[in-house]
Amino acid sequence: MKITYREALRQALHDALACDPRVFLMGEDVGKYGGSYAVSKGFFEEFGPERIRDAPLSELGFVGAGIGAALGGMRPIVEVMTVNFSLLALDQIVNTAALYRHMSGGQFSVPVVIRMSTGAGRQLAAQHSHSFENWYAHVPGLTVIAPATVDDARGMLAPALASPDPVIVFEHAMLYPMEGELSPNWAKADLCSARVLRPGGDVTLIAYGGTVWKAMAAAERLASQGIGAEVIDLRVLRPLDDATIMASVRRTRRAVIVDEGWRSGSLAAEIMARIMEQAFYDLDAPVARVCSAEVPMPYAKHLEEAALPQPESVVAAVLQLLGKTAQ
Amino acid sequence: MTSHETAAPKPVPIETGLALAMLRDMVRIRRFEERCADLYGQQKIRGFLHLYIGEEAVGVGAVHALATDDSIVATYREHGHALARGIAAGAIMAEMYGKLEGCSRGRGGSMHLFDAKARLYGGNAIVGGGLPLATGLALAEKMQGGRRATAVFFGEGAVAEGAFHESMNLAALWKLPVVFFCENNLYAMGTALARSESQTDLCAKAASYDVTTARADGMDVVACYEAARDAVNRVRDGAGPVFVEFQTYRYRAHSMFDPDLYRDKAEIEAWKKNGPIHNLTNRLKSEGKLTEQTFLAIDAEAQREVDLAVAFAEEGTWESVDDLARDVHTQAAP
Numbered sequence: 214m215k216i217t218y219r220e221a222l223r224q225a226l227h228d229a230l231a232c233d234p235r236v237f238l239m240g241e242d243v244g245k246y247g248g249s250y251a252v253s254k255g256f257f258e259e260f261g262p263e264r265i266r267d268a269p270l271s272e273l274g275f276v277g278a279g280i281g282a283a284l285g286g287m288r289p290i291v292e293v294m295t296v297n298f299s300l301l302a303l304d305q306i307v308n309t310a311a312l313y314r315h316m317s318g319g320q321f322s323v324p325v326v327i328r329m330s331t332g333a334g335r336q337l338a339a340q341h342s343h344s345f346e347n348w349y350a351h352v353p354g355l356t357v358i359a360p361a362t363v364d365d366a367r368g369m370l371a372p373a374l375a376s377p378d379p380v381i382v383f384e385h386a387m388l389y390p391m392e393g394e395l396s397p398n399w400a401k402a403d404l405c406s407a408r409v410l411r412p413g414g415d416v417t418l419i420a421y422g423g424t425v426w427k428a429m430a431a432a433e434r435l436a437s438q439g440i441g442a443e444v445i446d447l448r449v450l451r452p453l454d455d456a457t458i459m460a461s462v463r464r465t466r467r468a469v470i471v472d473e474g475w476r477s478g479s480l481a482a483e484i485m486a487r488i489m490e491q492a493f494y495d496l497d498a499p500v501a502r503v504c505s506a507e508v509p510m511p512y513a514k515h516l517e518e519a520a521l522p523q524p525e526s527v528v529a530a531v532l533q534l535l536g537k538t539a540q
Numbered sequence: 541m542t543s544h545e546t547a548a549p550k551p552v553p554i555e556t557g558l559a560l561a562m563l564r565d566m567v568r569i570r571r572f573e574e575r576c577a578d579l580y581g582q583q584k585i586r587g588f589l590h591l592y593i594g595e596e597a598v599g600v601g602a603v604h605a606l607a608t609d610d611s612i613v614a615t616y617r618e619h620g621h622a623l624a625r626g627i628a629a630g631a632i633m634a635e636m637y638g639k640l641e642g643c644s645r646g647r648g649g650s651m652h653l654f655d656a657k658a659r660l661y662g663g664n665a666i667v668g669g670g671l672p673l674a675t676g677l678a679l680a681e682k683m684q685g686g687r688r689a690t691a692v693f694f695g696e697g698a699v700a701e702g703a704f705h706e707s708m709n710l711a712a713l714w715k716l717p718v719v720f721f722c723e724n725n726l727y728a729m730g731t732a733l734a735r736s737e738s739q740t741d742l743c744a745k746a747a748s749y750d751v752t753t754a755r756a757d758g759m760d761v762v763a764c765y766e767a768a769r770d771a772v773n774r775v776r777d778g779a780g781p782v783f784v785e786f787q788t789y790r791y792r793a794h795s796m797f798d799p800d801l802y803r804d805k806a807e808i809e810a811w812k813k814n815g816p817i818h819n820l821t822n823r824l825k826s827e828g829k830l831t832e833q834t835f836l837a838i839d840a841e842a843q844r845e846v847d848l849a850v851a852f853a854e855e856g857t858w859e860s861v862d863d864l865a866r867d868v869h870t871q872a873a874p
Contacts, residue, residue, distance in 0.1 A: 237683070263683060268710075269706075269709060269710070269713070271706035271709065271710065273672060273702055273703055273706055274672050274675070274702075274703065274706025274707055274709070274710050275672075275706075275710065276672070277669075277671070277672020277673055277675065277676060277703065277706075277707075278672050278673075278675045278676035278679055278707075278710055279676060280672070280673055280676055281672060281673040281674060281675060281676020281677040281678075281679065281680065282676040282677070282679045282680040282683070283676070283680075284661060284673070284676070284677060284680070285611075285676065285677040285678075285679070285680025285681060285684075286680050286684060287679075287680045287683060287684070289676075304666060304669065304703075305669070305672055305673075308666045308669055309664070309666075309669060309672075309673055313662070314867050314868070314869070314870065315647055315867045315868055316644060316647055316648045316652040316654065316662065316663070317644050317647075317648065317652070317654035317656070317662065317663075318642070318643070318644040318645030318646070318647045318648065318654065318867060319645065319866070319867035320644070320654050320655070320656040321654065321656060321661065322870050353868045354868050354869065356869075376870075377870040377871075378869050378870050
């Protein structure tokens with residue numbers, strides 16, 4: 214069955230709200246407006262204003278309230294419109310949600326799910342184009358997920374809600390209109406494994422969220438040159454699934470990480486370090502990465518495209534690893 | 541009214557048993573924290589240690605106004621609230637020692653006292669950090685149709701934080717059963733209120749969000765109790781949040797690292813003349829409800845409790861380093 218990423222998220226949220234009275238959705242414009250990305254369209258009318266709770270522009274306040282409500286026995290899904298605004302709520306996410314279990318000696322868990330859109334690609338300029346997945350993936354106590362497929366958009370919310378600990382969900386803004394085939398296995402989604410999305414024997418492309426599809430496009434082009442690129446969709450950014458990454462890299466002996474975050478201190482850097490630690494002697498070439506250029510995101514279309522990882526830059530990085538030139 | 545009548549101790553218009561229980565808690569907190577300061581000097585307690593000495597009436601009066609199943613969110617200056625709530629002095633002292641028998645298994649220390657059974661949700665050491673959390677606890681309670689209140693304590697310094705303003709708005713907008721207990725001790729660490737706020741009337745700030753406000757003498761435990769009781773009753777009846785400003789004073793420095801150079805010694809001495817323990821003791825004695833002998837017995841009992849707490853902490857165990865990674869995630873098995 215063909216379905217959009219947006220519709221898959223909508224169905225997942227609908228299931229959660231319909232099945233568990235403790236679940237409620239809270240955030241900016243989730244109710245009357247129908248969700249800034251139209252994910253919760255119609256929910257306000259169906260579930261009412263208590264459970265589809267419009268919040269004022271108080272990211273720190275309502276994210277903290279979601280954390281408190283989770284401590285108080287509810288299962289809140291807090292929607293922060295975008296990762297850009299989540300910086301205003303960072304204190305509550307890091308200093309409260311992530312730490313409470315540990316600081317209390319295991320007495321209090323915080324079963325909150327915090328969703329946000331992320332990423333660039335729509336000419337929204339510097340303040341609305343961030344990718345800060347790595348900031349959250351840095352923090353012990355958080356689980357960080359990045360559904361990139363319709364299966365995961367449909368399937369990852371349920372285990373996120375079942376988790377007794379805070380889960381941060383990143384939805385790449387370019388993916389909402391993407392259409393895909395919903396597999397019969399969508400309900401088996403977990404919060405711990407990466408997935409090989411396309412097999413290949415010559416190089417491993419490691420990506421997450423929006424860059425998964427750029428890596429897939431690059432793999433397609435490489436295939437036409439006789440190069441087999443394996444594509445790993447990380448799915449879960451904390452904890453990272455080292456086993457899947459290393460098994461692939463040991464087979465292909467080469468890896469390129471595709472990450473929309475800025476290069477310095479990026480998730481790509483972390484993954485490179487882990488490959489170095491765990492699979493150094495299996496490598497035939499230094500691990501490479503394609504990240505965003507270290508400039509604030511420009512508005513002009515051609516400059517934004519140049520700043521972001523693109524299939525062409527991934528292809529170029531692979532060819533360089535293999536000592537080949539572009540055809 | 542003659543000057544003689546003005547000088548007479550104010551009456552104690554509450555049941556004597558309650559007044560004595562509150563006196564006992566204030567003395568327990570005072571003795572406990574005096575010992576904490578000694579133990580800090582002996583390096584038994586480390587990290588930050590923020591003493592509540594001088595402010596005991598606020599926590600004691602407010603906690604006595606709460607039902608045992610109401611929720612409490614406190615700050616890093618929360619030994620008094622934890623003791624008044626009934627958490628064992630030994631578990632609190634063991635926590636400050638960093639021992640496994642501590643109320644947070646030694647992972648929190650002085651600033652992060654927790655107790656799930658007592659519904660004490662910390663011990664939050666980010667100024668203002670507890671307010672959104674308390675707002676959310678109250679939201680959950682309201683959505684689940686319960687009648688429990690949530691009380692959150694914070695200093696006047698927190699009023700400068702966005703978290704205060706956002707929480708006031710959310711709590712009032714959604715008519716949540718939360719009481720905001722502001723412990724105004726006049727100094728945010730070393731910065732006086734008037735040097736950091738354009739509007740120093742804290743109730744006016746809360747009232748601007750359509751939150752009901754009250755003000756109480758934070759050196760008078762009876763006044764603190766009555767103000768808190770009225771506030772809690774109001775939120776329990778679904779009338780929306782209440783903000784209470786307790787005007788109090790800390791006798792000691794902000795923390796053990798603070799040289800206390802920003803305030804006049806005469807100011808400290810003036811506040812000490814109106815100390816909360818002295819205040820209530822005098823009034824009870826003048827009404828014939830307390831003898832010196834009984835007071836000395838209360839004090840001796842408190843000191844005995846502290847001795848036992850210290851012994852408990854001394855005998856406590858250090859958690860195995862093998863368990864370092866536990867309690868980061870719920871399922872994480874080391």
